[in-house]
Amino acid sequence: MTELKYIAVRNFLKEQIQQGTFGVGDFLPSENELCRKFSITRTTARKALDELLKEGFIEKKHGKGSCVIERRKSLGLLTVKGFSEAVGKNVKTIFIQKPTLQKLNSSIITALKDEDKKSDYWFFERLRCVGETPVMIEKNWFSNISLPKFKDVSFIDNSFFKTLSQKYFIEIIGSSQELRAEFANKEVAKILQIEIHSPILHISVQFKTSVSNLTIYSELYCNTKKFPIGNNYYI
Amino acid sequence: MTELKYIAVRNFLKEQIQQGTFGVGDFLPSENELCRKFSITRTTARKALDELLKEGFIEKKHGKGSCVIERRKSLGLLTVKGFSEAVGKNVKTIFIQKPTLQKLNSSIITALKDEDKKSDYWFFERLRCVGETPVMIEKNWFSNISLPKFKDVSFIDNSFFKTLSQKYFIEIIGSSQELRAEFANKEVAKILQIEIHSPILHISVQFKTSVSNLTIYSELYCNTKKFPIGNNYYI
DNA sequence: AAATTTAACTTGTACGTACAAGCTGTTGGC
DNA sequence: GCCAACAGCTTGTACGTACAAGTTAAATTT
Numbered sequence: 001m002t003e004l005k006y007i008a009v010r011n012f013l014k015e016q017i018q019q020g021t022f023g024v025g026d027f028l029p030s031e032n033e034l035c036r037k038f039s040i041t042r043t044t045a046r047k048a049l050d051e052l053l054k055e056g057f058i059e060k061k062h063g064k065g066s067c068v069i070e071r072r073k074s075l076g077l078l079t080v081k082g083f084s085e086a087v088g089k090n091v092k093t094i095f096i097q098k099p100t101l102q103k104l105n106s107s108i109i110t111a112l113k114d115e116d117k118k119s120d121y122w123f124f125e126r127l128r129c130v131g132e133t134p135v136m137i138e139k140n141w142f143s144n145i146s147l148p149k150f151k152d153v154s155f156i157d158n159s160f161f162k163t164l165s166q167k168y169f170i171e172i173i174g175s176s177q178e179l180r181a182e183f184a185n186k187e188v189a190k191i192l193q194i195e196i197h198s199p200i201l202h203i204s205v206q207f208k209t210s211v212s213n214l215t216i217y218s219e220l221y222c223n224t225k226k227f228p229i230g231n232n233y234y235i
Numbered sequence: 236m237t238e239l240k241y242i243a244v245r246n247f248l249k250e251q252i253q254q255g256t257f258g259v260g261d262f263l264p265s266e267n268e269l270c271r272k273f274s275i276t277r278t279t280a281r282k283a284l285d286e287l288l289k290e291g292f293i294e295k296k297h298g299k300g301s302c303v304i305e306r307r308k309s310l311g312l313l314t315v316k317g318f319s320e321a322v323g324k325n326v327k328t329i330f331i332q333k334p335t336l337q338k339l340n341s342s343i344i345t346a347l348k349d350e351d352k353k354s355d356y357w358f359f360e361r362l363r364c365v366g367e368t369p370v371m372i373e374k375n376w377f378s379n380i381s382l383p384k385f386k387d388v389s390f391i392d393n394s395f396f397k398t399l400s401q402k403y404f405i406e407i408i409g410s411s412q413e414l415r416a417e418f419a420n421k422e423v424a425k426i427l428q429i430e431i432h433s434p435i436l437h438i439s440v441q442f443k444t445s446v447s448n449l450t451i452y453s454e455l456y457c458n459t460k461k462f463p464i465g466n467n468y469y470i
Numbered sequence: 471a472a473a474t475t476t477a478a479c480t481t482g483t484a485c486g487t488a489c490a491a492g493c494t495g496t497t498g499g500c
Numbered sequence: 501g502c503c504a505a506c507a508g509c510t511t512g513t514a515c516g517t518a519c520a521a522g523t524t525a526a527a528t529t530t
Contacts, residue, residue: 030509032509040485044485061492062491062512064494065511176466179457179465181435199416199435201415202416228413230412265481297480297522298479298482
């Protein structure tokens with residue numbers, strides 16, 4: 001199973017960007033240069049660049065070239081920035097449940113897309129603390145179909161998304177969220193070390209990725225009393 | 236100036252979708268059919284469909300066709316677009332306080348930027364209801380300096396942002412937010428018609444605008460029990 | 471009747487070509 | 501020196517072709 005050409009070129013360029021060979025503001029090799037370097041046609045070169053475009057790595061300028069841009073990290077709420085950047089410093093992460101392959105949990109079944117209902121899914125659960133204070137419970141799951149090689153990898157910088165990007169070349173390209181203020185139930189209250197029936201922020205997220213049939217589902221339970229959840233968006 | 240072919244095809248299909256000729260779940264004409272109908276090549280037909288794909292109108296299924304999907308509204312409530320678009324239709328808006336020029340309210344002073352502390356500010360407060368159910372209290376204020384001509388205008392489509400854009404040519408170019416789950420206090424509980432100490436979602440927003448010294452501050456108090464707050468973001 | 475093969479569709483990838491249109495530095499002419 | 505024209509790059513649009521691969525239903529075999 002040999003890799004598709006445009007995927008290979010995309011991955012090559014993405015690595016170069018992530019390693020800093022091409023920094024923000026730099027121009028990538030032109031389409032014709034890519035053609036020569038990889039022995040491909042311009043159609044294929046353009047397709048590779050289109051991938052980087054829709055993943056938010058570059059912008060194309062007519063008559064000039066493809067320019068590396070600051071990847072938009074502040075997607076929606078808590079998204080790609082990840083917890084550490086959203087809340088600030090001094091964050092500890094504790095695995096409540098390391099990644100395991102499981103059957104469906106009926107409590108989340110309604111949120112799942114149809115194609116994800118058929119397969120097993122990877123699940124992991126973490127507790128995020130600021131200093132010694134537990135602040136957020138994070139449950140994540142995703143179908144086994146699109147990522148069968150996924151293993152209990154050690155996450156790069158404790159970031160699942162960074163790991164996805166750098167080990168699997170999968171990018172988050174969007175998110176859909178629902179926010180609710182709720183009373184903490186017994187389980188959540190215990191883990192977050194708060195009174196039962198304290199108000200907590202419950203966030204349900206679906207992350208759309210650059211792999212069309214991979215959707216990542218997260219359920220977040222946040223104690224916002226000391227540490228409100230932050231979010232920035234700029235065009 | 237004649238329209239580009241793939242744009243023309245895209246627009247044709249988009250209109251058909253918006254008018255309901257193709258509903259959610261329907262398949263658009265195949266690429267080859269589009270070629271015949273519009274006298275174009277498959278490259279061009281695919282480009283038109285790619286546009287619809289990245290605008291969120293369709294999804295493509297290998298071997299089957301292009302399927303119309305529920306359109307995702309990019310940038311939901313918490314970002315730029317405003318309440319009506321985020322929650323859907325059937326939204327009523329009641330002014331609790333029409334726009335008035337006021338002195339600073341100390342309760343919000345901490346959130347204000349320094350340059351805004353010196354001036355008077357416009358303030359207005361609204362209650363958003365879905366059907367007959369009050370769902371969100373919205374308090375807005377902004378400095379009088381940048382918008383001295385602001386008056387008690389009737390908002391276009393009940394949208395403050397649309398009014399800003401169309402009457403003053405001011406665009407929202409970013410936002411910074413803080414989210415908290417809190418107990419409803421007496422005042423909020425009364426307006427939202429809920430029990431005191433119910434959990435509510437409190438969102439503090441600063442909107443950055445295309446006018447450099449105009450920042451809009453909002454405090455939102457949401458009853459998320461029936462209507463969770465939604466938010467979508469796609470690159 | 472049931473299982474398998476086949477044919478006819480669909481989209482996906484990749485090849486190659488041509489010209490339009492935007493950007494930039496060089497080259498002439500004034 | 502200044503400005504216009506040009507040449508040589510860039511990306512954008514659009515043409516055409518070929519085959520791979522997924523889907524489905526009809527035809528064939530078992």
